[in-house]
Amino acid sequence: MPAFESGSSRLLVIASVFFLSVLAIQCNTQTENAQEGQTENEGPTKAIEDVPELADAMGQLQTYLHKYALALEAENHELATFYFHEVRASADGIKENIPGYEGYDIARFxxxxxxxxxxxxxxxxxxxxxxxxxxxxxxxVDACNTCHSATNHGFVQVTPGFSKNPFNQDFSPRE
Ligand code: HEC
Structure with missing residues (x-):
């Protein structure tokens, strides 16, 4: 039965081609998965980065506080009010977005x-x-430092920074 035989070998060839392409597709998907795996690995890291760093938020709070203090010293009501509003907004942002950090109830503190x-x-x-x-x-400012001590960061000592202007900004009131 040569006809059957050739038929079956043709079937075999078709089956093998099919099998090989399935294998090839699978290999491809595996590489894709591996690549996806990499992006998936980046996922959690990115998610962690998306959680705001308390130190960054504190740095922002410090900058606004210092600018506020310089504006206050210059008796610039408009500017001091603006920066104190930012101080308050930064503090509110910390309460809302970073309510807990390293086991400390930051919002409560x-x-x-x-x-x-x-x-x-x-x-x-x-x-x-x-x-x-x-x-x-x-x-x-004393309260800032009290909280640093209470959260085991007493080594971060902030000052009002009156008469210390490191900014490329003039804090004096407009004429
Ligand atoms: C909830 C208590 C708390 C209060 C209130 C607080 N801090 Fe902090 N602060 C922390 C903690 C905790 C850290 C350490 C953050 C970390 O480990 O990433 C920190 C870190 C900092 C740092 C170091 C990060 C940097 O950017 O250099 C500065 C500066 C800072 N705080 C400024 C201030 C200022 C200014 C105030 C007040 C206007 C203030 N903090 C109020 C808890 C507090």
Missing amino acids: MRLFFDPVVEPVEESLANRNWKETRARTIEL
Whole structure:
């Protein structure tokens, strides 16, 4: 039965080609998967990066605080009010976006140490009571450092930074 035989060998060839292409496709998908695996590996890393770093947020808080202090010292009401608003917004952002960090209840610590010293500054600033605002700002900076100690970061000691302008910015009021 040569016809059957040749038929079956043709079938065999077809089957082998089919098998090989399935194998090839599979190899391809495996390489793709491996590549995807890499991007998947990047996934979690990226997700971690997407969680804001507390140190970055603190750095922003520090910058705004310092600019606020310089504007306050220059008795520039408009600018000091603007930067203090940013200080407050940064602190609120930390509470909302980084409520926990390294096992510390950051949101609770912020409410405990930071919140009580914010209003007094806002109040005296609104009244343009420069002397009082300056004193309350020092209290606020003390609160920053108290929280650093409470969260095992007492080595980060911030200061108001009055009369230390490292910025390429003039803080004096407009004429
Ligand atoms: C919830 C308590 C808490 C309060 C309130 C707080 N901090 Fe922090 N701060 C931390 C912790 C915790 C770290 C360490 C973050 C880390 O390990 O990434 C930190 C780190 C920092 C750093 C180091 C990061 C950097 O960019 O150099 C600075 C500066 C800083 N804080 C400034 C401030 C200032 C200014 C204030 C007040 C306006 C303040 N912090 C209020 C808890 C606090």
